[in-house]
Amino acid sequence: MAKPMQCIVWGAGLMGRLLAHALAHAGHRVQVHDAADPQGYGSAARIAASMLAPLAESAITEWPVVQMGQYSLDRWPELIQHLPAPVFFQQEGSLLLWHRQDAMQAKTLVDKLFVNSKNLPPACTPVSVHADQLIELEPELSGKFQQGLWLPREGQLDNRQLLDALLQSLQQHKVDIHWYSALEMSDMEQMASSGVDWVFDCRGTGAKADWPQVRGVRGEVIRLHAPQVHIRRPVRLMHPRYPLYIAPKPDQVYVIGATEIESDDTSPASVRSTLELLSAAYSLHSGFAEARILEINTQLRPALNNNLPGIRQSSPRMLQINGLYRHGFLIAPAMLDAVLGWINGDTTLAERFQLMQKA
Numbered sequence: 628m629a630k631p632m633q634c635i636v637w638g639a640g641l642m643g644r645l646l647a648h649a650l651a652h653a654g655h656r657v658q659v660h661d662a663a664d665p666q667g668y669g670s671a672a673r674i675a676a677s678m679l680a681p682l683a684e685s686a687i688t689e690w691p692v693v694q695m696g697q698y699s700l701d702r703w704p705e706l707i708q709h710l711p712a713p714v715f716f717q718q719e720g721s722l723l724l725w726h727r728q729d730a731m732q733a734k735t736l737v738d739k740l741f742v743n744s745k746n747l748p749p750a751c752t753p754v755s756v757h758a759d760q761l762i763e764l765e766p767e768l769s770g771k772f773q774q775g776l777w778l779p780r781e782g783q784l785d786n787r788q789l790l791d792a793l794l795q796s797l798q799q800h801k802v803d804i805h806w807y808s809a810l811e812m813s814d815m816e817q818m819a820s821s822g823v824d825w826v827f828d829c830r831g832t833g834a835k836a837d838w839p840q841v842r843g844v845r846g847e848v849i850r851l852h853a854p855q856v857h858i859r860r861p862v863r864l865m866h867p868r869y870p871l872y873i874a875p876k877p878d879q880v881y882v883i884g885a886t887e888i889e890s891d892d893t894s895p896a897s898v899r900s901t902l903e904l905l906s907a908a909y910s911l912h913s914g915f916a917e918a919r920i921l922e923i924n925t926q927l928r929p930a931l932n933n934n935l936p937g938i939r940q941s942s943p944r945m946l947q948i949n950g951l952y953r954h955g956f957l958i959a960p961a962m963l964d965a966v967l968g969w970i971n972g973d974t975t976l977a978e979r980f981q982l983m984q985k986a
């Protein structure tokens with residue numbers, strides 16, 4: 628590092644915390660402003676399932692996102708290793724399951740994933756599994772499902788442990804943090820005019836007024852405590868009415884998600900969504916009947932109009948980072964390295980991942 632820089636990170640959800648941590652760790656002076664609280668209640672990051680599933684996501688997204696996901700799966704362990712508190716990270720693959728009557732619909736998706744996997748390293752090739760192999764992978768699901776697809780390289784992490792560990796790192800590095808500090812662009816421009824080298828706008832949907840292509844995509848998600856369920860890896864259930872995933876977190880907590888609704892409505896979850904998510908979970912494993920509902924949450928995924936992530940330099944000292952959409956955890960390390968390269972004059976990664984947007 629040539630000389631320590633003075634940086635402001637605007638928004639401390641996933642991207643803002645990760646960036647503030649990396650900058651402080653590298654010896655820069657960092658100030659953080661977030662509209663909400665240290666627990667991240669204002670962020671999509673707090674309620675996310677935090678699955679790291681590049682191949683599964685390849686069915687619905689563009690290739691640069693898949694590449695960022697692959698890159699990030701290797702980067703997460705290094706990043707987590709430098710944090711002052713443990714963060715659950717797992718890479719034991721994920722399972723795609725379907726009931727017999729949905730086999731035709733599943734075949735289309737399965738075929739697509741096999742084709743897409745040809746562009747990834749051989750270790751990522753999906754494996755078709757039948758009942759006897761399911762017994763080894765997820766014994767409690769083998770009675771109900773005769774077949775499925777195992778995506779062996781996919782992972783997940785614990786989002787809340789990550790947010791906490793990043794916060795602890797910021798505190799240890801004596802980062803100047805301002806919670807409940809919802810600043811407008813005019814405030815920020817004024818602050819940035821006095822000796823600040825860089826402002827990083829990581830406000831997610833909070834940046835809508837200043838980046839018109841930003842929109843929110845509503846997601847409803849449920850957290851259950853289910854001591855009678857023992858599922859080890861993320862499971863996606865193909866279902867014509869209720870496509871669903873279950874992401875197992877430590878201490879037999881399961882994240883059941885998620886709806887995806889084109890709306891920036893953050894009101895509480897609807898009865899319909901709640902019933903659908905819980906019914907689908909119960910249809911996957913009857914042990915969810917006695918689970919306890921810990922939380923039912925709603926948040927907005929920050930998306931750009933093409934549903935792809937982007938970075939843009941809106942003024943000489945401001946980088947805006949947005950559009951992480953439903954892939955934030957999947958791609959955050961790649962975004963981070965692209966931003967760090969950019970401020971050091973190297974846009975190779977930003978170009979490789981097609982992140983550069985015009986202001």
Ligand SMILES: Cc1cc2nc3c(=O)[nH]c(=O)nc-3n(C[C@H](O)[C@H](O)[C@H](O)COP(=O)(O)OP(=O)(O)OC[C@H]3O[C@@H](n4cnc5c(N)ncnc54)[C@H](O)[C@@H]3O)c2cc1C
Binds near residue numbers: 834884929954
């Ligand atoms: C239901 C759901 C499930 C998801 N599951 C997954 C998953 O399995 N895998 C995956 O990879 N991704 C998942 N995501 C997506 C992921 O959570 C997001 O992509 C990611 O959190 C976006 O990060 P961000 O930092 O851009 O925004 P956020 O995490 O939303 O953070 C934005 C921050 O900016 C702050 N802010 C807003 N306005 C202002 C202001 N004016 N001044 C100061 N601060 C402000 C907010 O308080 C917040 O803390 C999911 C999201 C949802 C909603």
